[in-house]
Amino acid sequence: MDSELSNGEYTDYKGKTADRKKHGGIKAASIACVVEIMQSLIITCNGVTLVDYFFKSMHYSVADSSNMVTNLLGTAFALSIIWGFISDSYLTRFTTFVISGGLQLMGLLMLTYQAKNPNLQPPENEKPSPIQALYLYIGLYCTAMGIGGVRSTLAAHGADQLDQTNKSLISSYFSWYFFSIFAGGLFSTCVMVSIEQKYGWSTSFMIMVFVSSLALCTFVSGFSFYRYKLPAGSPVNRIIQVLVASIRNAKVSTAESLNHDVIEQLLHREKCDDKFNFMNKALMDENIGVAQVKETKTFLGLLPFFFTTIMMHCSLAQIYTFSVQQGNLMDRRIYNFTIPTQSLSLVPIIISLIVIIIFEQFKLMNRKKGATTNNKIYQPLFRMGIGLALVLISMFLASIVESKRLKAFNNGNTLSVFWLLFQYILLGLSDTLTMGGMLEFFYSEAPESMRSICTSLSWFSNSMGMFVSSMLVTICNSISGRFGMEWFGGIDLNHSRLDLFYALICVINLLNFSLYVYFAKRY
Known part of the structure; x- marks a missing residue:
């Protein structure tokens, strides 16, 4: 094996x-x-x-x-x-x-x-x-x-x-x-x-x-x-074997049962092994080898980053749902032309394309000068962290903009649709930094035998974000309804409280970002 x-x-x-x-x-x-x-x-x-x-x-x-x-x-x-x-x-x-x-x-x-x-x-x-x-x-x-x-x-x-x-x-x-x-x-x-x-x-x-x-x-x-x-x-079978063997041998002393050279071989060059030392006891099973334990430890070490990126995709889902509905209720005119709300999504796409080109040009310039590309900004974990921070800021601004839009509506005015560009641009940049960093990080850090599964975690996080978004809307409506007014119980967003929903997502993102920083520092 x-x-x-x-x-x-x-x-x-x-x-x-x-x-x-x-x-x-x-x-x-x-x-x-x-x-x-x-x-x-x-x-x-x-x-x-x-x-x-x-x-x-x-x-x-x-x-x-x-x-x-x-x-x-x-x-x-x-x-x-x-x-x-x-x-x-x-x-x-x-x-x-x-x-x-x-x-x-x-x-x-x-x-x-x-x-x-x-x-x-x-x-x-x-x-x-x-x-x-x-x-x-x-x-x-x-x-x-x-x-x-x-x-x-x-x-x-x-x-x-x-x-x-x-x-x-x-x-x-x-x-x-x-x-x-x-x-x-x-x-x-x-x-x-x-x-x-x-x-x-x-x-x-x-x-x-x-x-x-x-x-x-x-x-x-x-x-x-x-x-x-x-x-x-099947990597799943191998991981289950390690976990079962570790639990079965939980009360046995590792020092007494494993050769010192075997332990050194297991820990060599592995950054995250010290967080899962209990799995070393799986080596007491003669059918489990060092590489299998390493594989299990590496995969488990990636899971916190999968879970802490779900909220980014949950926030991104708002562009395709509530942000479009917001735009339809705002002033979309430029002279005699009315802008389709969906066209706003072109702005973050174009900016993201430009950012990627500039990022790669900087790397190329550094290589030509003989400078190292080990700078923090080139590391996927750092880029993912910046992306998650931008999500937090975007949801904070989205809440303020929606509050401002509701105030204008109540005063008989209509806010310009261009106020939505703040959240569109920040979410677009966040997607570029976080998702691009995830694909690189999960592939580079994954065991060779699990690279398809680990790369798929990036897309699975996207899927979970969509489902979490729907779940949050349902939960918020249910709880707020018990206090007399459902946040999304009105005939449209002019009679709803999307600003409070965005504020809630902002708070959740703050807690999520704190968790990410904790795991990133320990990795």
Whole structure:
């Protein structure tokens, strides 16, 4: 087991040991970034346009349409953890991507066919029949399963192509990978929304089918010069074995039962081992080796950072829900032109793209000058911390802006929509710093046998943030209703207390940030 877990060798597509001169490298990693642009276009387009499709074409209510989109994306990101497990345990990342990409394409084909076929759509002012609804949900959740598999494997597959000892190169790769996510989102928001509004949903779906096919073909085209990390069996089973053995041997003295050299080997170069010393007792089981205990300790050491990033994604979810509703009630005019509220999301995307370019240029300048890139600002944990601090500030400002908007409404005035730019920009920057840092941190720190699962934690955190947001709204409404006024019981946000909800999220983020700092200092 030890040799299997610690083996860092890669193979080519024939199963032979990969040649560094022929397999992998920047070219192979770049394909992942190109494919990610196309995948991000599809995911963003689904998030932005499906609400209108469900409401106007399938005749679901506004609330049901919004929930269907949230559930779709939340499920897709949650499934990434299962796909990550499959990829680490049984299939290569390449194979997992191809299977999940095929599922995504099949789902999009079903949605396209439904959008073009009147028999699969409900009559005017009627909800879908059971057969129509079943067809819709099969198409949607085939797409969701595909997205989950793509998200769990693509980033890690691209990083696998690079020299694992070159931390600066790995860091730059994840910066440009995240740049690709934003680039695809920008193109989708600017172009795909206009196409859908002008030519209809069937055209939008057909374009997504084409882009999905192109992404799959582009990815597969590099199969001959990729390098592949073979799966090492179920990491979950290995972790459970260590935990069970540790508990079983809890009352046995480690010093009396383990050889000193074995303990030294276990602790060597491992920063987080001293936090989980009780797991050393698992080595008393002859079927458990040093590498297996290291793997378990490393994975458990990453979990606090997964949990403390959920609130960032919960806060980010407000951009797609309440912030849009706020904007619709504000003054959106510039001379004789009315700005769509959704267009505000372009500002943080553009700023984030610029920030990534500037960040990478600074790193390049430092390398050319011979300066080290070990500065704190280049470290993923530090960037994640700055991102979480920006979330805290953004929610504080969002609460103030909403309070100001309500005051203006009560005085018969309408606040300018540009007041929302503060929270949009800060949340966008937070997403760039935190999510980009998470992908790099979880991949770099993960055991080699668990990189798909650990990378998937970034997307799983996104999913949990969406569900936590919905849960908080329900809880706040329930508790505030007992005191005479539900925070979201009014006919619209002009008769609700979104400012108090944002203030609550700000307080939770403050506590969350304190926890993050505690764990980061101990790591």
